[in-house]
Amino acid sequence: xRTEFLTIYWxxxxxxxxxxxxxxxxxxxxxxxxxxxxxxxxxxLDLITPGIPGQLGVASVNYLTFMAAGVISMTILxxxxxxxxxxxxxxxxxxxxxxxxxxxxxxxxxxxxSLSGVTKSLIQAxxxxxxxxxxxxxxxxxxxxxxxxxxxLGVLVFIVLFAMGLLFLSVVISMRIESHEGLQGIITLLxxxxxxxxxALYPIDSLPLAIKAIxxxxxxxxxxxxxxxxxxxSNFYSFGTYYTYSAYDMLLSLxxxxxxxxxxxxxxxxxxxxxxxx
Numbered sequence: 001x002r003t004e005f006l007t008i009y010w011x012x013x014x015x016x017x018x019x020x021x022x023x024x025x026x027x028x029x030x031x032x033x034x035x036x037x038x039x040x041x042x043x044x045l046d047l048i049t050p051g052i053p054g055q056l057g058v059a060s061v062n063y064l065t066f067m068a069a070g071v072i073s074m075t076i077l078x079x080x081x082x083x084x085x086x087x088x089x090x091x092x093x094x095x096x097x098x099x100x101x102x103x104x105x106x107x108x109x110x111x112x113x114s115l116s117g118v119t120k121s122l123i124q125a126x127x128x129x130x131x132x133x134x135x136x137x138x139x140x141x142x143x144x145x146x147x148x149x150x151x152x153l154g155v156l157v158f159i160v161l162f163a164m165g166l167l168f169l170s171v172v173i174s175m176r177i178e179s180h181e182g183l184q185g186i187i188t189l190l191x192x193x194x195x196x197x198x199x200a201l202y203p204i205d206s207l208p209l210a211i212k213a214i215x216x217x218x219x220x221x222x223x224x225x226x227x228x229x230x231x232x233x234s235n236f237y238s239f240g241t242y243y244t245y246s247a248y249d250m251l252l253s254l255x256x257x258x259x260x261x262x263x264x265x266x267x268x269x270x271x272x273x274x275x276x277x278x
Contacts, residue, residue: 007104008112009119012086016120030075030124031131038064038071039135059142061238068137069227070200072128073220076121076159077195080166081187083117084174088183091175106272110265114167121163122156139231151230158226161257165219168264175271194220203241219260222253 016026042064129139140148170187177183197211198204198220204212215221225245228236235244 005108005112005115008109009115012113012116013119015086016116026079026120027124027127030071030128033074034064034068034071034128034132034137035135038067038132038137041067058242059233059236061138061232061236062136063238064132064136065138065232066228066238067201068128068132068139069224069231070198071132072125072159072227073162073198073200073224074195075124075128076163076223077166077191077220079120079124080117080163081170081173081191083113083120083167084170084187085180085183087113087171088174088177088180107269110168110171110268110272113171114164117167117170118160118163121159125155125159142233154230155227158223158230158254158257161254161261162219162223165257165261165264168261168268171268172264172271175268194218199224203243205241219257222256225253226250226257 042062129137133139140151143151173186173190174183177186193214197207197214198218199215200220204215204221207215228243229245229250232243234246235242237243
């Protein structure tokens, strides 16, 4: 079995840990977002909606816990979409030419970069979950040890599929755009609508019709559905809205993310094989 992609994987991970500024910001930024925005909004919503009753027998979830899944999704979204910049730098400075000239298949370059991106996403997700629990995020509340382990496995599967799809999309963009400024502009233009046209910070039902339509084809929404199902349960109540997830909803979300990852992989593989490296 050929494992040349591990060389690309270790190279990218070493770069991630050696560049202290990038490591610090990528790990601290989501924690700050959760601490500053999450705590502030949670306090304000508790003041605005103190008298809204929940449903009998249904767990009540505060806004900090509700939006913690959104912070995880935001972190993975930005981390994975911006991962393509390193590939563009390799192409610009001639490192990509050396990799292509070696016996290393181009598909292994794609696999190595995607695996490193998934690893970074998992590290950041763990940090957010642990830090969130310290702040008062009530993930896995009332779960048994066995159900918590199964839930963590479900969260892992959803993170891997979502991150892989975004990483392959990032490769497609980075290999087609020549300038760094143009790449950053396109990623920013793409990431903000994906994040805000989703259920990351608020219920989909509260969105205008046009944005709601976008949210139904937004992989971020399906990813967050999976996170909330596995971390909060199949039904819960939060700031005036009752949420319920069925096995069909999870199968739909899983299928959507799997299809998203496969389509993006095929596009990325076609792009990287046809790219002219000079």
